[in-house]
Amino acid sequence: MLHLSFLKQFTRLAIGSAKVQPLNSKNICTTAVLPFKISDQLWAEPMKKKKKMDPAIVKAREERRRKKIEKQIRRLEKNAKQLKPIDELEPPLHVLDNLNTRKRIPVVLSPAEVEARALLNKEWCRYKRQEYMANVAQVDRIMRAQKRALDQLYEVSEDLYNEAIMPDLQLIPYSIVGPYATPPIKNYDSPDGEYIDVSKKWGN
Amino acid sequence: MFLKRILNTEIFLSQRVFSRANSSWDVVTGVCVERLPVVTPPLNEIQKKYKEFLWTVEVENSLKSDHELRHENDKKQAEILKRESAEVDLDAVSKITAQDFEDSATEEFAQFKFASIETEADKKGDKSTHDRCLQRHLILVTEQKLGSDVKNILPHGQWKEGETLRQTAERVLQEKCGPGLKVDFLSNAPCGFYKYKYPTAVEGKIGAKVFFYYANYKGGDVNFKAKSNWLTRKEMTEVLPDRYNKAIREFLIEETY
Incomplete structure (x- = not known):
């Protein structure tokens, strides 16, 4: 550093004589420093000139931004109260329009028919109760079998018992499919229907 | 009174520890693989x-x-x-x-032709495939050597030191039915128990305690060497030994039709 500034000093001194000489002249110079020029060190980019803005425009811009945010907040608040409608639960308008033409002629049941229906309902009730009781008994039986197996295991070895009653985390989450009404057709190439996504976007 | 109770529990504990120490029973794991119905059962x-x-x-x-x-x-x-x-x-x-x-x-x-509920195996009376009796639960039964005679029972094998019973069950199933069979075990705990005595004591053991594990069939095929059959509940009563069948039925869902 020092050395450079030292040189600079000399250049300054030399410039005066250099200017006098024409540039293209082949000069044999006595001062070795003459062809070198050292620019000032700045250590940073030169400062840009600050643009002066109209304070009114700045104010307006600020205002606009604030309004935009306010609007967003208002919309969010409004949506918070508004629940997402379930289209399936609302009767379609074209059905509501001609509701009267869609009504069927009310069926008049004979007393015998009414009686038969009531009896069938009762029979069904009894059947379902039986089924339920059988199910409960079945679950009891299966649980009893497992209890017995675990008790026997405890007698054989406590370590094995402790391992056996550990929860099986691989089972969670558990999902199961079937049974179906008809068996699957092997190698069936299912025809693809057209798929149009009509779901609406909610929120924001 | 109090002393007596303490004494009693002590005796009970010591007995149990004692009985465990020189256990004269083999620990065996049986695997009950069930194929759930593919098609809903007919309405009554x-x-x-x-x-x-x-x-x-x-x-x-x-x-x-x-x-x-x-x-x-x-x-x-x-x-x-x-x-x-x-x-x-x-x-x-x-x-x-x-x-x-x-x-x-x-x-x-x-x-449009729906697939028939009656499969090829049903027509031929082939019991060795799981693709039969689509409306029923099927249980995998294999031929197993028990002492000198061969019997049709669930795949089973002896427990080895150092593994849990669940691991035994998984190992046994793979050994007997090959790696092709894919199943879902439904619990770490055994679901059923069966105990039988050997005709003559073998290496100081007088019998075996069998712990059943329940699994659902997922896919793949059983190794044909296993000589396996998929049996409905009714066929099980015909094929399996009577007492054994009862022990298994204890933890299986009963079919209503």
Whole structure:
């Protein structure tokens, strides 16, 4: 550093004589420093000139931004109260329009028919109760079998018992499919229907 | 009184520890692989009747559909056409009626062939494949050597030191049925228990305690060397030894038809 500034000093001194000489002249110079020029060190980019803005425009811009945010907040608040409608639960308008033409002629049941229906309902009730009781008994039986197996295991070895009653985390989450009404057709190439996504976007 | 109770529990504990120490029973794991029904079971008499009843009530309470309205409209149009046969509205005639649509739909439906509930194996009476008796639960039964005689029972194997019973079950199934068979074990705990005595004591053991593990069939095939059969509940009673069958039935779902 020092050395450079030292040189600079000399250049300054030399410039005066250099200017006098024409540039293209082949000069044999006595001062070795003459062809070198050292620019000032700045250590940073030169400062840009600050643009002066109209304070009114700045104010307006600020205002606009604030309004935009306010609007967003208002919309969010409004949506918070508004629940997402379930289209399936609302009767379609074209059905509501001609509701009267869609009504069927009310069926008049004979007393015998009414009686038969009531009896069938009762029979069904009894059947379902039986089924339920059988199910409960079945679950009891299966649980009893497992209890017995675990008790026997405890007698054989406590370590094995402790391992056996550990929860099986691989089972969670558990999902199961079937049974179906008809068996699957092997190698069936299912025809693809057209798929149009009509779901609406909610929120924001 | 108090002392007596303490004494009693002490005796009980020591007995148990003692009995464990020189256990004269082999610990064996059996695996019960079940294929769940693929197709829903047939409806019985009352179920059919009630289903029909619910359907009629449903129709009685419903509104007319678009298709029905269209059909009625078609009828009206036809009558008008008949009356004013001189002036035939060509647009109305060339239109496809609701009846036509219905007919073509029925035809298309009739052309579609559903897969038969009766599979190839059902026709041949082949029990070695899981693709049979689609409406029933099937249990995997293999031939196992028990001492000197061979018996048809669930795949089973002896517990080895250092593994849990669940690991034994998984190992046994792979050893007996090959790695091709994929199953889901449903618990770490055994679901059933069975105990039997050897005819003569083997290496100081007088019998075996069998712990059953339950698994659901997921995919793949059993190694044909295992000589396995997939049996329905009814066939199980015929094939399996009586007491063994009862022990297994204890933890299986009973079929109602």
